[in-house]
Amino acid sequence: MKILIIGAGMYVSGRNGTGNGTILSALAQTSKHLPIEEVCITSPSAGNAIVVSEASARINKLLGTELMVRFEVLESSIPNLASYDLAIVCVPDHLHHQYGKMVLESAVHCLMVKPLTPTLREAMDLEAIRQQKQVYAAVEFHKRFDEGNLLAKRMIQEERLGQISYIAVDYSQRITIPTEIFRQWAEKSNIFQYLGIHYVDQVYFLTGYWPKRVSAIGTKNTLKSMGIEGFDSVHVMSEWVNPKTGQELVAVFNTNWIDPRTSTSMSDQKYRIVGSKGRLDLDQKNRGVEFSSHHEGVLSINPYFSEYMPDADNQHYDFGGYGHKSIVQFVQDVAALKAGRVSANALAGLRPTFKDCLPATALVEAANLSLSKNGNWHQIGGNF
Template sequence: MIKLNAVVIGGGMITKQLLLPVLLQEKKNGKISQIIVASRKKITIQRLIEEFPEAEIKGYPQIKDENPYAWKIALEKLQNPGIVIIATPDDLHAEMTLFAIEKGFDVIVQKPLCLTVKDAGKILESSRKKGVYVFTDFHKRHDLSLRAVQYKYKKGEMGEALCCHAWHEQRREIPLKYFRNWCERSSPLEYLGTHYIDMFYFVTGLKPVKIIAKGQKKLLVSLGINAFDSSQVFITWSNGAVEYLQTSWILPEKNPCLSNQGFQITCTEGEFRADNADRNSNFSTTKDGYEIFNPYFFKPYLDWNKPDTDQYLGYGADSVIQAINDCLRINEETNNLDKNQAFEKRVQMISEFEKTRPLPNQAIISTAVIEAGKMSMIKDGAPVFLDENLIPHYE
């Protein structure tokens, strides 16, 4: 059986809390061989090695205490069949994804794919030319409460989309603690809003045509960080439907869950609403106080067969595992073919995956909206239009 070698670029919150537990679990399941992690700082690698001894992580940088290009060294060391998992600040995604494609490695990139339509177009063109699988981790597609509305919509039970309200807000620890070094280069729209932009597209298949956005800077600037606290975006879709998207990352530290989030859509034949934070499964403990607990995202449970072992389950893992399984399938079905036949088979398989996965042809949708949204915010709510190629422009 083929096993994948994996490079994870980035040693921060997502890598520690989600990606390494998933990769370690899939290594035990016989799907992953070597795990390499690349970060800017050597001390980050050392801490991950100590926390995940079973993963047998090989990390970069190994010599210098800090090296912003350690990820390139890691990719030079990666052996096929290999996958590159990108979990870095949003503005670094494009360069790293394009580099990995040129090296011929399949890619899993944390959302958003990138920040501009121009870069998304480059990634789409390059990945198709090279026959490389590039998957954006829109894990909300795997939340069954949201897959349910997509099912009923596609079956015609909901009618046609009219309007939508989505919200995604997180505690202030995100910009103040985890992303302090780069949150000025992003915003809650780009980091959080991208999920529910993709969700509207995932449900309806419609394309965005007009964006109006506003953003506020009050709390973070008072703390010396020149970043948006919050944003509100009106997205007009190709059938005239309007989505109102509300984001922020400055909720109080004592908010009982990391994220307040939900999705509501009104259609001609039905309506759907879901609180994607409060799943009516809550704890109150001496250690953590009151906690709104989401058992469906990514949580450890006792393994049925090895009760002394944690088993991580949830849609946060399902999304990454789907991409790993796709890459395994591609490599298995091309393993015994000559170079030309393998390339043709890869292109054929990826073309099929483009219909059902957040590959660049789909991920470009949310990128177009966040780029247009940022343009509108900078101009204090000026309308931004998207042409047939999703290129944003002012009127």
Template sequence: MKKLRIATIGVGRFGIFHLHAFRQLEEVLNVELVAAAEIDVSKHSAIKNDFNIPVYSNYLEMIEKENLDAVSVATVDYQHKDIVLNSLLHGLHVLVEKPLDTNSIGSFEMMNIAKERELILQIDFHKRYDPYHIEIRDLVNKNKFGDFLYGYCYMEDQIVVPRDWFKTWVNKTSPAWFLGSNFIDLISWLMNSRVKSVYAKGQKNKLQKLGLDTYDSITSMLTFENNAIITLDSSWVLPENFSSIVNQGFRLIGTEGIVEADSHNRGTTSCFTSEKGIRNHNSGFMHLEKNIYGKPRYVGYGIKSIQHFIENVVHLNNGLKLKDLDGTYPSGLDGHEVTKAIEAIHLSIETGVAIEVQNGNELCTKVV
């Protein structure tokens, strides 16, 4: 049986880990990382040297030449739609970083083309793969919490993220798109319930003074179909000497139980004379170790979520149908639901009213 041929589109700050994840799978599955596409030509030489693969400036040229079976997309948010659609139309299975799209019409189109063509469209909502979160979902499925009533979640980045990492395109995104999407999917998945309405407020202050036209923070009140009310804070203006790049956590309260998860401080803290401040570690997300042959490899739920996509493609190649995988991975439908919710968050900020999140591809509408 021929090896499945895989490539990555967008080899930036996180796309590089897609390459590592796929290369490591070559040791255990009948798959091969064969190419990458990256518009920044200054990165090509390092990628070629590290992975021994061709690197294309034009992803369409790569798709045409490399006889691929699947691609992952790790470009900036607003570029996802065209790349994902073109990949699906070429018959490729697709993994895409969150959010699926920053427009619900686009996410709906991607979701439906994948479904029509029996192709996997998987979203890298890696928080579903965190073993702490998996345990909480197991408790939910055992009805330990009763009916969910309310909760709170937060995800906050250091200011280096919008100011330094994303400064060339930060005006096309927001903390809700980049950060809030993680927790909207996680809470929806944990409670098995979609967002039905949103009321939100946003703050523009510090970043605007730096010449960056995006929100410092967004606070949203999300009402789910199970009637639980969840407050979500997303921001990216924490001081750069904060103890980690991201501060995050959540709590859920039901009629019969409560759970609290501090995803920032998981028990390991360090401080050194050679470095400033205290550092918190989340090694469970991703860390580097060596296998029995002394070869470095990345492990953690941040890698597992990427590799799960290829495992699904292998299952399909071995005879499973797409419907056999329903509910086992973050799908195009899940990505579409998150896009609709965040679209509603921004519409609520702009209009000052609560927004109803419609089913299907209906546009968000004002709650009367």
């Protein structure tokens, strides 16, 4: 298996001491069970060569693997793109369409980090190319692999919550995200588009409802005072409809990226589902692991996202968690596709395929339009 990664940032390689990087760690872990000939990471900055070689050496040592990773400076085109078995696109949100298109037009299977694209038009364009080229494409919506969310899905399917009235989401991150970590592209995105979309997709994944209309407002204060143009917080009210029964539910999202840098975790995330038979509360930050130290302060640790754990022989670490599962699932699916054991069409509806991610894309685009018009309701007329 030959794998291309476009982008060499935090999520790929854990640049600037932000950790070990989920994507490269997940691929190295996968190489313990599935032959991966090589991984090529490409990004425009030549300086990333050292970041990539240090990250791969660190990860291989931790996991006891020998994953071959090389770096290439990204020019206007990618040499031999069609020779890769799959590509993972991990660049800032506004570039997803440009690089997704490049990958799909070369008939290469594509995993895109979220959000698929900021607009429905771009997402539909990618889906059309995917169909034309007969390849498989999915979005790395790892929350679909979180056991807490899978339990919620099962409970909804078993009708233990009854008819759902509303879902309320609170999701925020430390102020270091827009001011330091993603400073270069924070003004081109916003907290709801870049992060809130995870739970927009969850509403669709859990219920199968389609978004119908949306109103969004935001606040501008803290970031503006620091010279950053953009919303501190985005608040979204949305109505969804069951395409089979016509029943409706409301989903409310409160998102911000101005939490104090002293917050006990990078992401604070909780949601509640209220139905006619009961309610389900999911605290996805406080997973029961709290660490206090003289040097690091107090940390709420989520060991279930993507973490290194001692392996069964205590010789090396294994990389696991729902972040890892989402990436390894894609690699395994591509291996199954190449072996003819499954078809891209058979995966539709079972995975976060591009087509399956159109409802979340439509809602985020409509929320952005509403945000620019003081919260005016925006209708989403899609038949997904």
